[in-house]
Amino acid sequence: MDQYRPPHGLVKQQHVDTVLQRILLPGDHAQRGHVSLLLESTGGATADFRERMVLPAGHTVSFCSYLNAFPAGYWARWSILDRVRLSLEVVGNAVVRVYRSSADGEAEVAEEVRHQGQGDVDIELPLTGFDDGGWYWFELSPQKQRNVELLRGSWNALTPAPGRAAAVVGMPTFNRPQDCLATMRVVAGHPALRAVVKRLVVVDQGSDKVTAQPGYQRLADDFGEQLLVVDQPNLGGSGGYAQVMRRALDVPECEQIVFMDDDIVLEPDCLLRGIAFARYAAHPLLVGGQMLNRELPSQLYVMGELIDRRAFTWLKPSHSEYDHDFSTRPLRETPWLHRRIDVSYNSWWTCVIPRTVAEKVGGPLPLFLKWDDVEYGLRSASRGFPTVSVPGIAVWHEPWWKKDEENNWQTYFHSRNRMVAAALHGRLPHFPALFGAHLRDTLRHLVSMQYWNVALRGAGVRDFLQGPDALSSSLPTARQRAARAFERFAPVTGPVEVTETPLGDGAGDLPRQVAQPPGTSGASMFRLLVELVRGCLPVSGGHAGHGHPRLSTDQAAWHVLAALGGAAVTSPDGSHWTLRERRPDVFRKLLAETLISHGRLALAFPRTRSKYRRNRQRLESLRRPSIRKSV
Template sequence: MSGDQQGWTQLQRVILPPEGQVDTIPLYVDAGTVNGVRLIEDDAVYRAAKLPEDKLRFMSSTPRQAHFEDLLSRTSMKVRSGDRMSFGTYFNAFPASYWRRWTTVRDIRLTVSTQGEGAVVVYKSNARGSLQRVASERVSGSTVSNFELSLKPFGDGGWYWFDLVAGGEDLILTEAQWLSNAERRIEGGGSITLEITTMNKPDYCLNNAKILADNLDVLDCVKEFVIVDQGNQKVLDYPGFKEVAERFNGRLRIIEQANLGGSGGFSRGMYEALENESDYALLLDDDVVIEPDSITRLAVFADYCRKPTIAGGHMFDLYNRTVLHTFGEIVDAHRIQPALPHQDMELRHDFAVVNLRQTPWTHRRTDVDYNGWWMCLIPTAVIREIGLSMPLFLKWDDAEYGLRAKEAGFATVSLPGAAVWHVSWADKDDLVGWQAYFHERNRAITALLHSPFPKGGRVQRESLQQDVKHLIAMQYFTERGRIMAMEDLLQGPEELHRLLAERLPQINALRAEYPDAQVKEDFDDFPHPRISKGPHPSANAGIPAKKDLIPWALKTVVRQLVRKPDPSSEEYPQTVLAHKDNRWWRTAGYDSIIVTNAEGTGASWYRRDPAKLRAMMAQSTRLHAQIYREWESLAARYQAAVPQITSYQAWRETFEKHTVSRDEAQP
């Protein structure tokens, strides 16, 4: 099946993990046991590869393994005699259904270059995860195998991939590519401004700069690489960074500005892409490790989309790199909360345990409302029409933008095979502490802008319930931020740009007033726990049953308001709770406890304070009632303000005010 490749464009190439990332092999080629959906009964394939009969029997009974030393380069690997290796993996299977749904491509070509004796076997799947053998070719010597493949059967889901079977000698994969001869929407390929927003993570920035500098071939489409530095630990001053920066030959620029949060940093990336007339802005988080081929995959996919389309990458766990944390997200319109697009999807799936071919839900095409800005490619045509990010500092900026784009007719696609490794939410608890302000305010703003339900559906009811939970759990600093969020929400959208640089320092200044906000590294920095006359809940206490929840909550609130804490609780905690046990139904039963944080880096002392509970409960109730009464007028104000506050001009004024010179930037 040889043929001339002239006139064909590479959509995706087969890649292998970089040196030193042995733990990621299952994402590239089936490492460990490779008996997932291997068709053992298809002995004809093995016989075509001229396998000795004893090896044929051996392969049918004993799984073989991929070896790290057999990875020869980023595009080449050795398959040992008698082995069968599958490229039906996250990074190397071709996500046919996504190309079928969103692009003009209808036919593709798989080209596999090999050296040695064996066979190439092509497979496909459907949306139910059923697997079908498509074609096979025996290879010998130096061979280029071409397979012409149609995308027409992939309406709801499915992938293409291939396996290599080595015969009596080793089989070398030289390279493999998925190609198309369809016309691009952007002829010759669009240009990208690649932007990283960072806040005191210069080590991550240096690492990603090194990765990109070592893979300059994936930056052919990148017009400019911009790092927006919003911290006081400057990237440009970090040891070794200037040497790496020189490898970009003038395409890397660092902008230093005040801390305007993620929305301020990423809007700066959008702004710079408009300024230099790029076709796309590619937004990247700082605390990630990037798979560099993801850049070209997103860019080429977006080029072939029938109309301007936001294309984003998935998120793997930085500390457990075969675990897929986010495959796609929607917004539950009734609750304005992130949700999984379909019920059988797993939130955290480990491809080292169960491979792609054995995981039916990954074969169904997943349509989304938005993509997280850990890696997201946004066409500047979209930015020109709907504006830049809402000035939300952080939380909900990416989801709100996706919803706004969707309402304007622009889809978002979370593209399999494009991804970063990022610290997963499992290692964070950002609903407690200073970020609670942004969760509360920005969720409500998103509801005001996009909820189709009266009064925002369940948003306000759940918000009040959350306030009760924080208060009975003695998280007074968290609740202070949530009250401040509601007060700012009622001020209206006109204040959002002003608050970008002001609100976080003001929230942090309140820490001194709240013991639950003060973190100490050593348990010895706290008094040793002692038994007191106060309550001691059972260590096995669980969440109250749904039918008992409201009576239990009322009883708990009344008890905390009326019953004075044991006097000794001011001097000594009653116990220490691990973070996983820090649940409102547990902590509500104590007067004084030490609680560790999600990161495991320290602990705080929670102490019950009836006066704070009484005052904050009253404030929360009053503010929720006011927001409920004014919901329609607030929604009208916020919706009317969006075009202005997300405009190029509004953000330009904010950037001019908060961009700093090198002298001003020094800590």
């Protein structure tokens, strides 16, 4: 598989007060998927180092790429800058041609410079006319049939940034010590990043400790006082990030707080870009990194997301797509990538939070995991601090589909914390949309024979109704509570054998009217009601028997599973199957529990919502909970 590997070797330190975005070159170790993020076309160029490229005569190299083009629309909208400078150091005779694009992807030549000999090429470019989006990029063409060398390049501001580049970078970790150490090594090996990181905080919440790993001590000696490892019980992502923020605010010179996941693959320049964007922002804001696919490095998995403030579900912003592969659809040929998008929040795989925001907004809520980043983004925006997810600032992260969250204990936190976020940030007249969506989805999981999922969603609703006091006090035991709810109806699972294949059409020999999805919302509701009645009845006829079909995840829609007596559904990554079987006694029990819990939710939500809002300040406080001393 085409795996991205982080840069190795030393990188020249540049003037961090003016560099917005350094030009990144593939180096001698880059994989094909990574190259497509750096160069649109190589023209036969070779880059043995991260800062030096040799361009053969007669070829043009284009830097119209996700990581090297300049997202002018975002800088024009959010920063204090009205001009930027492209700075290159070139050896040889070459033409530098700068392009600019509009929000709909139409491109034109903005500047053209002919360079001779060895020296700097500096081109000033205005940030006007980018109201809705657009990029700058450049091409380099050797002249006179001679090779040309590019020694360095960057997009710069004309004046130093306000304030200081002084960051505390932090990541919680839970039994992923090797991933954590890999990220630490990347930070350690980048002098420009080391120069602005005042402290690297690792919050270790697992039993397989980072400090016990081979190679840790050498890293610790290298970092010296820059490194702080905090050992604490497993308080989830929210508890880990709260510790990071608390420790960051204890560092007087800290101006930026950077949250990172422990299982990312890091391009260190992206952290420098995020810090620069935060410093040049016209007003304080959160700078989010976008998500690239760790399994397919050339794929932009998530560009940014919105939250539906009625049903509290995720939405894809207009003019964006999931799973965009730059190796097959480069930036120049993808018009939607040129339009600026706005987001509701940014996940904490990487997010830069200015100190002033943390001081005024507070810390993450004690949610353990799921929705903590969403809630923080919504809270920050409500207090005047928006979130911007900036192209070219990104990390590689495991895609969500590999986690298979519908079939494990994390469903509990999705359910409970979604309600908490809605209580704090939703309007009461919109509650019916949230209620209807949650009940509908729970019943669909029920007819899909995902009994563990239904139990977890019900537990989440019940625990939400216990109010904010229970939310805080249960943080140290939240993981175990969710696991117990899952174990009530834990499914039978098994590995997928190489010789096994799912059904070809996902419906077996089912009648066409059953295999096809309901055509309208009314038809869907009627079909769901029919299947709820059928699920309460004894298994008979076509629902009985032990020869359960094998379905892929894509094939296992609720309306298909509802018509079966059972099925073995393959996990999204194809590694194992989960057995789903019709069990009328369990079905009736969970249906009753679901109707009771949602009935209570409908009656008690307004009162419970008021409780959460009255306790908002306590929930946001960084003084809870008590944390063990660092090691």
